[in-house]
Amino acid sequence: MKICKSVLNFFIREKILLALLVMFAVVSAAADSFFTVGNLSNLLIQVGLYGVVALGMTFAIIGGDFDLGAGPMVSFSSMAVALLLGRVGVVPAILITLFIAFCLGLCNGLLVAKAKINSFIVTFGSMVILQGMALTLGDGSPAATNHPAFNQIGALQIGRISFIFIIFMVLLLACHWILRYTQFGRNIYAIGGNYEVARSSGIHVDFYKASLFVLSAVFAAVGGILMAARVNTGHPTIGDDMTMTVIAGVVIGGTSLSGGKGNVWRTLLGIFVMMFLSNAFDALVIQPYIQRVIKGLIIISVVAIDSYSKTKIDVGDAGVLSKISKKL
Amino acid sequence: MDDIVLEMKHISKQFVGVKALDDVSLSVRRGEVHAICGENGAGKSTLMKILNGIYRADSGEIWLNGKLRNIQSPEEAHKAGLSIIFQEFNLVDTLSVAENIYLGRLREKGVKLNWRAIERRAEEQLKNIGAEIDPRIAVSRLSVSQKQMVEIAKALSYDANVIVMDEPSATLTDKEAQKLFSVISDLKKKQITVIYISHKMDEVFALSDRITVLRDGVAVSTAATKDTTRREVIASMVGRAMENEYPVRQGRRTDETVMRVTHIRRKPVLHDVSFEVKKGEILGIAGLVGAGRTELVRAVFGADPVSEGQIEIKGVQKKIKSPMDAIKNGVALVNEDRKELGLVLKFPIAENISICKIGSIVRKGFIQRKQENRIAEEYTGKLAIKSTSCRQKCVFLSGGNQQKVVLAKWLYADADILLLDEPTRGIDVGSKYEIYKWINRLADAGKAVVMISSELPEILGLSDRILVLHRGKVAGEFENEDKTATAEEIMSCAIG
Incomplete structure (x- = not known):
């Protein structure tokens, strides 16, 4: 009974996870093509690609900001790495791409932290700039990555698990460690939780604010490089739709948009939900246009249930699940 | 009826x-x-x-x-x-x-x-x-x-x-x-x-x-x-009888000047304010709302920019341009608005206490959470902070306990000069008394305390010396080591 109760309590707190498991079971039963090794390993690749970008976004959101330029940064860096490959080789191409992302992120960060320009405007501006730069690089057309070693990054599998997903998980563990156990991580929570308190506690707030945008840009660039390796092409608009999906994923997981709260495991959960929905609809052979409508509705209702039950708990009213748990 | x-x-x-x-x-x-x-x-x-x-x-x-x-x-x-x-x-x-x-x-x-x-x-x-x-x-x-x-x-x-x-x-x-x-x-x-x-x-x-x-x-x-x-x-x-509203101090102030602030200006709120505070002294700052009291301590703390003025700490001239500089020089500010400015309410007690000096509990890049908890437990015990555990989020604490966490944070940061802006605002009588005792104890331990309060009895009951501000200027200074100043003289000075 005791285990029952703690399991139940866990799911009361983690309603999104519960919702995901239920939907997962339903779709597995309903569609033959869903619960197959091929499809699931495909799902993990998607989670890995979006997840990497979401890790950077998680830092930004915990720190009380967000980066609208993350998606276009994926497009830009996929183009950059593809074009550099042939000229300088794999490792330099990747390093140069990451370095460019670092510099661009630093520009954003300094504009927000030092020049005190609203981050929405700064990242919106850089979003447009990055889109333009990505298109300019290849004159509007994609660039093939004709380099077997590089393409191997996207194709490699260990067991049936893609190398991309493994890279994502390694980065996730590193981010978890940084956020939970380092001074750097703690101070990011502090500036997101209360900027003024952080400042008056002697935290170098400008540095941390700027780092949020650097991290977001660099992680997005990693996403872009992996994307290019996966599809063997640098594509000037491939990541443009990713920004909103990634922000939504982070927030669905439960990281608060107001900052100071959340963690990367929640991001993993949120991105998983987002990727699962797209994948499941394809498996269920639902017409793509209506997919978007249903997807939107599911996202809103899942979060609505979660925040509704949270306000209930704050007021001291118990939900159905907690009533069951009390009886156990 | x-x-x-x-x-x-x-x-x-x-x-x-x-x-x-x-x-x-x-x-x-x-x-x-x-x-x-x-x-x-x-x-x-x-x-x-x-x-x-x-x-x-x-x-x-x-x-x-x-x-x-x-x-x-x-x-x-x-x-x-x-x-x-x-x-x-x-x-x-x-x-x-x-x-x-x-x-x-x-x-x-x-x-x-x-x-x-x-x-x-x-x-x-x-x-x-x-x-x-x-x-x-x-x-x-x-x-x-x-x-x-x-x-x-x-x-x-x-x-x-x-x-x-x-x-x-x-x-x-x-x-x-x-x-x-x-x-x-x-x-x-x-x-x-x-x-x-x-x-x-x-x-x-x-x-x-x-x-x-x-x-x-x-x-x-x-x-x-x-x-x-x-x-x-x-x-x-x-639930018990209160003896005195203000505790009596054990020690006395010294003659050693810890901080000297000269000709500080910040238009339009501060016009040429100078003051000094000694080791072990409680300096009360009185004045009406809008007289520039909060602005003064914020300026000294580097939270607001000043147009002119020098700050000398232990005889050495210091440039304090941000709270970071102030903390490095051993100056702490307990804000009047603890919810907005004092605590990260989303943080547990332990993380709020260690926030200023987190570097001291990092070993090889890791925050030592066990050590952090130990420190927090030590301070929650010392200050009698009522909580379920030191990992309880501060948002769930009462006002008096929140204020004690703010105090604990600065005690742990080990500041020599404490600027307290309305330290007992909105706090109940019992907790107030405990905070008063702590203010005395800090002064006894050789800290210099600068305390702003709108409650005159509090200023009169605790301070060794009282500085009265009026429209951004020092309007008067009163000796109060033996609690001899009267509310009337302070008030008439504050009104101008």
Whole structure:
């Protein structure tokens, strides 16, 4: 009974996870093509690609900001790495791409932290700039990555698990460690939780604010490089739709948009939900246009249930699940 | 006389595991000023939130204006004739006074709003309580006291005959408070009932007809004000007799100057302020709201930029351009607004305590969480912070305990110079006494303490020396090592 109760309590707190498991079971039963090794390993690749970008976004959101330029940064860096490959080789191409992302992120960060320009405007501006730069690089057309070693990054599998997903998980563990156990991580929570308190506690707030945008840009660039390796092409608009999906994923997981709260495991959960929905609809052979409508509705209702039950708990009213748990 | 306007019967309310109210009954007569006293966490706010429909009681009945009510929202409370003015005002700063008063009720008929009528009605409401405020200006341009008048006018515009005021004088100057008191006595003449929640005994005794004391969620006593004494009320609030309101210091100040501030200017609030503070000294800073007290300590702390001035710490000139510089030089600031400026409320106690000196618990890149908890436990023990564990989030602590966490944070940061801005604002009597003891103890340990307070008795009871500010200038300085300064001389100096 005791285990029952703690399991139940866990799911009361983690309603999104519960919702995901239920939907997962339903779709597995309903569609033959869903619960197959091929499809699931495909799902993990998607989670890995979006997840990497979401890790950077998680830092930004915990720190009380967000980066609208993350998606276009994926497009830009996929183009950059593809074009550099042939000229300088794999490792330099990747390093140069990451370095460019670092510099661009630093520009954003300094504009927000030092020049005190609203981050929405700064990242919106850089979003447009990055889109333009990505298109300019290849004159509007994609660039093939004709380099077997590089393409191997996207194709490699260990067991049936893609190398991309493994890279994502390694980065996730590193981010978890940084956020939970380092001074750097703690101070990011502090500036997101209360900027003024952080400042008056002697935290170098400008540095941390700027780092949020650097991290977001660099992680997005990693996403872009992996994307290019996966599809063997640098594509000037491939990541443009990713920004909103990634922000939504982070927030669905439960990281608060107001900052100071959340963690990367929640991001993993949120991105998983987002990727699962797209994948499941394809498996269920639902017409793509209506997919978007249903997807939107599911996202809103899942979060609505979660925040509704949270306000209930704050007021001291118990939900159905907690009533069951009390009886156990 | 026994015309009961509001009766709460056997109200109980439990939050996850904690009994906030236990069988509380309260009856309020028509046209009386009924004071409710109690320490923070005694259940005053919970009781009021139940009245207002924000919380639902687990059991009990509310009778208001002769009917049994089931109040589920503030709107329903308004309809039943009850309005609450919370400590944090519910006003939209960017809208005008008139818009705020009739917010949600701007439209009478048709689609187009009749601004002239709305403004005229707002003006009338304000005139009724003797407030001269232009209903067309934005609320952001009003003083705290004027905002409060707007809140009262708003409450009355709902035709409320019961008005609850939660700590209404906490942020007012003495003069503004007098104005508030005269408005309250006017309301009383109009047979409007006022429920007055306050920590300040002076006010409670000057204003109220009856006093109810809550302690640990139980209504311990209700008495007619003229039949009880200040001492009795305080004793039933804390559950024990209080000897003195201010503890006596053991040690004495030294002659060694720790910080010297010279000719500090910050237009338009500070005009050439100089002062020094000695090791082991408690320097009280008095003055009216707007005299530049908060601005002065913020400037010294590097939180606001200054146009001129030098700061010398232990004889060495220092450049303090940011709080980071100040902390490096051993200066700490305990803000008056602890929710906005003192604590990260989303953080657990332990993480708030270690925030300034987190570097000291990092080993090989790792934050030593066990060590962090040990430190937190040490300080929660020392300062008697009431909590379930040191990983409890600060948002769930009472005001007094939150303030103790702020103090713990600066104790751990080991600052030599403590700037305390209204360290006991909104804190209950029992916790206040503990904070006073700590201020004395810090001074005894050789720290220099600069304390701002709007409560003169506090300044007189604790400080070794008193600096009075008036319009951004030093208006006077009083020796007070043997507590010889008087309230009259300080006040007349502060008024200018």
